[in-house]
Amino acid sequence: MKNKNYTNMNVNPCKMCMPMGGSLAFKGIENSMILMHGSQGCATYIRRHMATHYNEPVDIASSSLSENQTVHGGSKNLKHGIKNVIKLYNPKIIGVLTTCLAETIGEDIKRIIDEFKNKHPITEVDIIPVSTPGYGATHYEGFFHTIRSIIEYYAVDIPEKNEKINIIAGDLTPADIRELKRIGKLFDVDFNLIPDISDTLDGSFQEDYSKIPKGGTTIDQIKSMSGAKATIELALLLEDKYSPGMFLEEKYGVKLYKMAMPIGLQGMDEFVKTIAMITGKSIPEELKAERERMLDGMIDSHKYNAEGKALIYGNPEITYSITRLCSENGITPLIVATGARAKALNRYFNSADSLVMNDVDFETIHSEVKRLKPNLLIGNSDGKFIWEKENIPLIRVGFPVHDHIGAQRKLVVGYTGSMGFLDEITNTLLDLKHKGYRQRLYDELYDKSGGEKYA
Ligand code: SF4
Structure with missing residues (x-):
């Protein structure tokens, strides 16, 4: 196994920032609204990524810190923002996420929220502070850290046992x-x-x-x-x-x-x-039948899959799971890459044919692509310039996918979803094989002057 950790400067990061993950988490909580404590650009960047991936309107409020608050603190802006969000959206929950700027100037959002609640005793809105410095980790950690913070907020001391x-x-x-x-x-x-x-x-x-x-x-x-x-x-x-x-x-x-x-x-x-x-x-029984259908589909496609040599990248979990799908179907995961510091990824791959890259940027991934020459890219849209420059097909999966439509409907989990995704991979390999095969045959059988090579 050849593993590399890349910790130098990032050029085209293969990751997004912590509040992006925090926003994704809050968007799955009923009647919640996000208020980002920081400069306006953070909220805009995150909204833009989510709106184009899910093709839905995405509202995220911002406390809009500028030069003045950067020097004197943004408490007033955050309190004003909370008031406005309650007035305009009437949510049950407000998730307050920090950004690079708020963390760098040392904003204590929990204290600011407590001060707000003391002055405005609102009982019908839960305000949940989550510390998500953009540079602290990636959107992967931000996502789970936010879910943990939400669960911690609502966890009761002596819970009623249930069967869920x-x-x-x-x-x-x-x-x-x-x-x-x-x-x-x-x-x-x-x-x-x-x-x-x-x-x-x-x-x-x-x-x-x-x-x-x-x-x-x-x-x-x-x-x-x-x-x-x-x-x-x-x-x-x-x-x-x-x-x-x-x-x-x-x-x-x-x-x-x-x-x-x-x-x-x-x-x-x-x-x-x-x-x-x-x-x-x-x-x-329904799941058993779906499993058998998947096994049948895997047998159908396995003879074509051995041609596949893939670069798989994205957040650590999707990268790991798709790499395993590829391995169990005969596709070589040539390069497995993530921008997060997921050292555990190395533990799970033990193949001399795979290069595992942690904490890596797209510039480094690109140089390995030129060296190792995979014939398939599997990952999010952020790696599409490798597809453009190297003319290697890119199968889009993970977050964000903002240059194709339908990412919100893409199904990859379950027996049926996995099989559909495997079909997409196999068909891409088949297209590669069929595309230009006449030229390849010609090059193989005839010499440059037009005569038959093996006459
Ligand atoms: S990296 Fe920092 S500055 Fe950039 S969008 Fe994320 S939180 Fe904002």
Whole structure:
């Protein structure tokens, strides 16, 4: 196994910042609104990424710090912002996320919120502060750290025990979340699924515009998490300090099962077997049939997949799960790369054919692409300039996908979703093979002067 850690300057980072992850998490909580404490550009950058990925209007408020507040502190702006958000959006929850600027000048958002609450005793709005310095980590850690902070906020001291399973969902699409909920229904088990973006970031057409989209994980669901039977956290590589499931296990004794996203045969088998084991229920026939159909599809496609040599990149979880899907189907994961410091990624790949890259930027990935020459790129839109420059097909998956439509409907989890995604990979390889094969045959069989090579 050849592993590299790249810690130098970043050129075209293969990651996004912590408040981006925090915003993704809050968008899956019912009746919530985000207020970003920092300069206006942070909110604009994050809104732009989310709006083009999900094709939904995305509102994020900002305390709009400028030079004056950078020197004298932004307390007044944040309090004013909270007041405006309550007046304009009437949310049940306001998630206050910090940014690079707020953290650098040492803003204590918890104190500012307490001062606000003392002056305005509002009981109908919960204001949840989350520290997410843009430079602190990546959007991957920001996402889980925010979910953990939300659960910590609502956790009750002596929880009522219940039979539910907490699912800490990870950075999946609305279609993936709908699939997880369907699996829960097939098992006839109640999931506390967080964050539930199935409706909030993939809404239906409505005559009337609603400032806060319908849907999301409810406060009651979050409160019942500390009394749940178990937690399944779809974040195998996450450090404990960011892990919501670890908090629930350490503080409330809720048994934690950490695993990869249910992508590919192995990933999905682990997920399904864990639910069956926790609940004592047998695996639903419908899921068994879907598994058999997937196995059949894998047999159909395996003879074409050996041609594949892929670069797989993105956040650590999606990168890991898709790499495993590729490996189990005969596609060589030539380069496995993430911008996060996910050293655990190295532990899980033990192949002499794979280069695993942690904390890496796209410039470095690009230089390895030139050297190792993969014939397939699998990852988000941020790597598309490699596709442009090297003319290697790019299969878009993960976040953000802002140069194609339909990212919110992309299904990669479950047996059916994994098979559909594998078909997309195999068909791309088949296209590569068919495209230009006449020219390749000609080059192989005829010499340059036009005569037959083997005459
Ligand atoms: S990296 Fe910092 S400055 Fe840039 S958008 Fe994120 S929080 Fe804002």
